[in-house]
Amino acid sequence: MNFSKMHGLGNDFMVIDAVTQNVHLSTEMIKRMADRYTGVGFDQLLIVEPPYVPDSDFHYRIFNSDGSEVEQCGNGARCFARFVRLKGLTRKRVLKVSTMKGNIVLTVNADETIRVNMGEPIFEPSKIPFKAIKEEKTYIIRAQEQTVLCGVASMGNPHCVIQVENIVTAQVATLGPLLEQHERFPERANIGFMHIIDRNNINLRVFERGVGETQACGTGACAAVAVGIKQGLLNECVNVNLPGGKLLIEWQGSNQPLYMTGPATHVYDGFIAI
Numbered sequence: 001m002n003f004s005k006m007h008g009l010g011n012d013f014m015v016i017d018a019v020t021q022n023v024h025l026s027t028e029m030i031k032r033m034a035d036r037y038t039g040v041g042f043d044q045l046l047i048v049e050p051p052y053v054p055d056s057d058f059h060y061r062i063f064n065s066d067g068s069e070v071e072q073c074g075n076g077a078r079c080f081a082r083f084v085r086l087k088g089l090t091r092k093r094v095l096k097v098s099t100m101k102g103n104i105v106l107t108v109n110a111d112e113t114i115r116v117n118m119g120e121p122i123f124e125p126s127k128i129p130f131k132a133i134k135e136e137k138t139y140i141i142r143a144q145e146q147t148v149l150c151g152v153a154s155m156g157n158p159h160c161v162i163q164v165e166n167i168v169t170a171q172v173a174t175l176g177p178l179l180e181q182h183e184r185f186p187e188r189a190n191i192g193f194m195h196i197i198d199r200n201n202i203n204l205r206v207f208e209r210g211v212g213e214t215q216a217c218g219t220g221a222c223a224a225v226a227v228g229i230k231q232g233l234l235n236e237c238v239n240v241n242l243p244g245g246k247l248l249i250e251w252q253g254s255n256q257p258l259y260m261t262g263p264a265t266h267v268y269d270g271f272i273a274i
């Protein structure tokens with residue numbers, strides 16, 4: 001099976017064309033290919049399929065390295081757009097794509113960065129899902145002996161966003177797994193640690209559901225800015241500095257779509273006999 005290795009700011013992907021290839025992968029196969037020592041190695045696997053819904057160009061499926069299938073992937077969406085053009089599956093620069101939970105529209109800019117309409121952030125607890133009596137700007141979560149203040153949002157996938165004073169000393173390795181598996185997140189969650197520099201710039205690290213800390217998380221950047229704007233701490237246009245690089249996030253508030261702009265990099269093509 002042919003594949004491409006790609007990344008969005010160091011969040012890395014194995015991308016498979018299931019339009020011209022017959023692809024049937026079990027969870028075990030996905031986990032084996034995800035292994036960074038004995039497999040291809042990736043944070044997520046992206047499988048590009050023919051369109052499922054009317055008026056869309058493609059469908060694409062996203063699997064974390066633990067084999068779990070998920071609803072959305074921001075960095076993966078940009079790599080998807082670059083992949084389908086690189087492989088000659090389309091010549092369009094505006095792509096309509098369906099994923100497990102919704103449709104997104106991607107625009108490939110002249111400089112080959114990609115601007116993605118990620119849809120409207122979701123804050124209703126039952127739709128995230130997150131166990132809460134009612135929707136709040138800030139929640140208190142008790143995790144073992146710690147009390148955590150956070151915001152919660154979904155970009156199709158669930159995110160918990162914690163504000164920290166110092167991004168380097170943020171408790172990513174300890175609080176990350178604790179909150180990812182917390183019982184208030186019935187489908188687990190991605191955990192973002194946000195340091196607000198000013199109203200237009202943040203630093204962010206993300207402990208991703210089903211993976212661990214990654215170099216970048218596109219939906220995590222979207223969720224962090226959405227939570228920060230909802231809490232009145234950020235302006236409509238924010239530079240998000242991740243360990244792997246910078247994303248531009250724009251959101252004009254309720255009932256408006258959120259946009260993410262950033263790069264997508266093709267690393268190599270490969271073949272795996274499975």
Ligand SMILES: N[C@H](CCC[C@H](N)C(=O)O)C(=O)O
Nearest residue numbers: 073074075157209217218219
């Ligand atoms: N780990 C995420 C999926 C990938 C998201 C991330 N790689 C991005 O760029 O948005 C989840 O389980 O919801």
